[in-house]
Amino acid sequence: MRISELASSSGVPIATIKYYIREGLLPAGRPVAANQADYGEDHLRRLRLVRALVAVRGLPVSTAADVLAVLGDGRGESVHRTLSRVLAAMDTARARDPAASDAGLAEVHGLVAAMGWHIPPRSAAVDALARALDALDQLGIRFGTRALLPYARLAERTARVDLDLLAAPAGGDPAEHAVLLAVLLEPALLVLRRMAQEHHSAAHGPDPAQPGGADRP
Amino acid sequence: MRISELASSSGVPIATIKYYIREGLLPAGRPVAANQADYGEDHLRRLRLVRALVAVRGLPVSTAADVLAVLGDGRGESVHRTLSRVLAAMDTARARDPAASDAGLAEVHGLVAAMGWHIPPRSAAVDALARALDALDQLGIRFGTRALLPYARLAERTARVDLDLLAAPAGGDPAEHAVLLAVLLEPALLVLRRMAQEHHSAAHGPDPAQPGGADRP
Numbered sequence: 283m284r285i286s287e288l289a290s291s292s293g294v295p296i297a298t299i300k301y302y303i304r305e306g307l308l309p310a311g312r313p314v315a316a317n318q319a320d321y322g323e324d325h326l327r328r329l330r331l332v333r334a335l336v337a338v339r340g341l342p343v344s345t346a347a348d349v350l351a352v353l354g355d356g357r358g359e360s361v362h363r364t365l366s367r368v369l370a371a372m373d374t375a376r377a378r379d380p381a382a383s384d385a386g387l388a389e390v391h392g393l394v395a396a397m398g399w400h401i402p403p404r405s406a407a408v409d410a411l412a413r414a415l416d417a418l419d420q421l422g423i424r425f426g427t428r429a430l431l432p433y434a435r436l437a438e439r440t441a442r443v444d445l446d447l448l449a450a451p452a453g454g455d456p457a458e459h460a461v462l463l464a465v466l467l468e469p470a471l472l473v474l475r476r477m478a479q480e481h482h483s484a485a486h487g488p489d490p491a492q493p494g495g496a497d498r499p
Numbered sequence: 500m501r502i503s504e505l506a507s508s509s510g511v512p513i514a515t516i517k518y519y520i521r522e523g524l525l526p527a528g529r530p531v532a533a534n535q536a537d538y539g540e541d542h543l544r545r546l547r548l549v550r551a552l553v554a555v556r557g558l559p560v561s562t563a564a565d566v567l568a569v570l571g572d573g574r575g576e577s578v579h580r581t582l583s584r585v586l587a588a589m590d591t592a593r594a595r596d597p598a599a600s601d602a603g604l605a606e607v608h609g610l611v612a613a614m615g616w617h618i619p620p621r622s623a624a625v626d627a628l629a630r631a632l633d634a635l636d637q638l639g640i641r642f643g644t645r646a647l648l649p650y651a652r653l654a655e656r657t658a659r660v661d662l663d664l665l666a667a668p669a670g671g672d673p674a675e676h677a678v679l680l681a682v683l684l685e686p687a688l689l690v691l692r693r694m695a696q697e698h699h700s701a702a703h704g705p706d707p708a709q710p711g712g713a714d715r716p
Contacts, residue, residue, distance in 0.1 A: 330637050338634040366700035369693050399698040407694045414687040417555040420547050423679060432660045433684075434691050436653050441695035443649045462640060464696065467650075470631040471692070472685050474651050476586050477624045478658035479681065481616040483583035 285311065288321045292329045299329065307332045307347050331458065339465055345372065349465060353457050361448045365460040369407070372465065382412030389415055392427035397434050440471070502528065505538045509546045516546065524549045524564050548675065556682055562589065566682060570674050578665045582677040586624070589682065599629030606632055609644035614651050657688070 289296045302308040308328055311319025328350075335346040348371040352364065382390075390412045394401055401408060418425045444463050506513045519525040525545055528536025545567075552563040565588040569581065599607075607629045611618055618625060635642045661680050 327638075334634045334638060338631065362700040365696060369697055369700070372693070394694070397695075397698075399694060401694055401697050405694075405697065407690050407697060411687055411690045411694070414555065414683070414690065417551045418679060418683060421544075421551060421675075421679060423676070429664065430687075430691070433657065433688060434695075436657050436660070437688065437691035438695045440650065440653050440692050441699055443653070444692075444696060445699055447646070458638075459640070462635060462638060464693075466631065466635060468689050468692075470628055470647075471650060471654065472689070473624050473628045473631065474647070474654035475657050475661075475685075475688070476589070476681075477611070477616060477618055477622075477628070478614075478651075478655045479582060479661060480586055480618050480622065480624060481614075482658055482662055483579040483586070 283321050285319065285321060288325060288329065291326055292333070294329060294333060302329070302332055302343075305343055305347055307336075307343065307350055331461075334462075334466055339469060341465070348372075349461060353461060361457070361460045362445075364457040365448070365464055368461050368464045382409045383416050383419075386412030386415040386419070389426040389430070393430050393434055396427060396431060397438065500538050500543075502536065502538060505542060505546065508543055509550070511546060511550060519546070519549055519560075522560055522564055524553075524560065524567055548678075551679075551683055556686060558682070565589075566678060570678060578674070578677045579662075581674040582665070582681055585678050585681045599626050600633050600636075603629030603632040603636070606643040606647070610647050610651055613644060613648060614655065 283291070285296055285299060288294075289299060292299075299308065303310050308325065311321045311325065314320045332346060332350070335341045335349060336343060341349070349368055352367045352371050387408065390408050391403060393411075394403075394408070415425055444467075447463060448460060500508070502513055502516060505511075506516060509516075516525065520527050525542065528538045528542065531537045549563060549567070552558045552566060553560060558566070566585055569584045569588050604625065607625050608620060610628075611620075611625070632642055661684075664680060665677060
């Protein structure tokens, strides 16, 4: 199909499609004339994936390009390996943030040890979590290993649900599936937490004396 | 203190501080001369909160302004009520996104019913989740009530941990605490999920035949 058809099928403007091609998120079309290229179903599919990462997930274009590059060269590897490389691609894009404090890192290392997780001590995820603790600390809120533990245990169970989904036969490209689960489900998970908070806030709003309410286990 | 001291104490450039004042995120200083204003500890504290929302959490400045406005007028109300208003402020900022499909909304309503959550059927959170499902659907991935349920149950437990933290006496402003938990913990929770995924990906990477691995319960 022509670029104009690709635009109308995907709902993405031609100028945006050209921008994605220049930035390496989308392969160029097959040249068929001096000033014309042909695009196939693969382009349409990849374009929808790009839109999901950039417009729905809100990833910077450069990060989306890093994540998509992972898809290109992982044929035949396990979904766990692909997921691992997707996580690394998401992480490198954040390396420009300021460094985490030693105190923040110590809390995160304590958490990793308590959870029995095998993660490199200077992994970008460790750094990101330590920086989040630093930000809270600067606001006078001490949030360390002990406060994080219940959240980490729930995150552990969430990751198991992820892996169950990844292990289920789903049709389509398993590597793409891994990307979608790692990246696109993130906003959905945050919204679910907000919905649960909303439910409990509404249920217990009028009574400041009993924040947990009567329906606690 | 002068604006130059506020800048050096907070690490935020003077131009950025002036921008935050113009956008209503930070109150103006007390005028002490024709071209000079005085800033206090309250300014420094509020500035750190702004930075946490904008630079650490990555909120758009307009959303951060909406969230901070909630803090201003909720003295004396319960933390649940404040949390509820913070969630609403976060949501209105996303109302410009495209509308969710009826199919997506039906899946989310099914989930809300299955969880027994009391949430308005056209709440912005419901819309946001339906849009996330729409994005997955466009990529050929059906993700509905059934697939969401295990995540919703974990989100429910996460919200209970949040409420336990909110209920604990922490010193400082309870409303600010609610904002920090609702907004600033979000990236930390996503990072925890990534860390757990990283642990399991590394542990099970070489063996595509056993995605769940041997350490499953």
